[in-house]
Amino acid sequence: MCEIAEVDARTAPDDVLARFHAIEVACHEELQPGEPLRGVEEVIAFYRYQPATHTSCHWLGDCGSASLYVHGSTAAFVHLVVAPAKRRRGLASALLGRVLERARQLDVRALRGSYATASGAGFAAHVGALAEDQVVRSILDLPSADLPEPRIPEGFPAHHLARARPRRAPRRVRGSASGDGRRSRPGGNGDPEQVRRERTGIRGIALAPRP
Numbered sequence: 001m002c003e004i005a006e007v008d009a010r011t012a013p014d015d016v017l018a019r020f021h022a023i024e025v026a027c028h029e030e031l032q033p034g035e036p037l038r039g040v041e042e043v044i045a046f047y048r049y050q051p052a053t054h055t056s057c058h059w060l061g062d063c064g065s066a067s068l069y070v071h072g073s074t075a076a077f078v079h080l081v082v083a084p085a086k087r088r089r090g091l092a093s094a095l096l097g098r099v100l101e102r103a104r105q106l107d108v109r110a111l112r113g114s115y116a117t118a119s120g121a122g123f124a125a126h127v128g129a130l131a132e133d134q135v136v137r138s139i140l141d142l143p144s145a146d147l148p149e150p151r152i153p154e155g156f157p158a159h160h161l162a163r164a165r166p167r168r169a170p171r172r173v174r175g176s177a178s179g180d181g182r183r184s185r186p187g188g189n190g191d192p193e194q195v196r197r198e199r200t201g202i203r204g205i206a207l208a209p210r211p
Ligand SMILES: CC(C)(COP(=O)(O)OP(=O)(O)OC[C@H]1O[C@@H](n2cnc3c(N)ncnc32)[C@H](O)[C@@H]1OP(=O)(O)O)[C@@H](O)C(=O)NCCC(=O)NCCS
Pocket: 027, 080, 081, 082, 083, 086, 087, 088, 089, 090, 091, 092, 093, 094, 113, 114, 115, 116, 117, 118, 119, 120, 121, 122, 123, 124, 126
């Protein structure tokens, strides 16, 4: 049987906590298909900075891990996972043995875990776990969604930015008559108010309804 080590996540170095991430990566497609994978920094931070409001204990074996979170004697949770390549060798059973031993020391009377796979169901049956609630997760699957064509609401002109000719930015002229650094020539273009409107006007094009 492989060695199992308890990990003090608050003081363990990054490379030890990164092993939890490696196990997550190995099981990701099976446990969260299509969902984003947590990065190694996030996993390290998750284990290292658990809230002090509950007791957290962690164990690592050869490509398998177990965590125990004790919020109270009937609010204790186990998280157990073994990489596919290392399964059916008794690793999860050994990890659970360590979890149960600690849970008893902490006066835990009910320990809860969850599974979403056939292996989890088989293991739960093997250890004599009682079935409780079923959690249904609703997952947004955008890549396979049949989305309608975008439609511009009635009364709003379409303005294609790709085809729009770039506007020239108003030039600043040093030492202008107005003294504010803006171009000031007769005929309207030098009007500071108009220059300000030109600068901000692009935001109004797509939103303004037709008169
Ligand atoms: C569930 C899991 C942790 C089991 O890890 P493991 O190291 O393979 O478990 P063990 O070798 O200790 O298996 C002990 C017993 O559980 C049962 N079991 C384990 N995997 C099983 C499977 N795929 N199908 C049916 N029964 C299974 C068997 O009775 C097995 O004994 P056996 O190998 O002598 O037949 C692992 O498959 C896993 O990580 N699954 C995905 C995560 C998960 O569901 N975690 C929730 C655990 S409650």
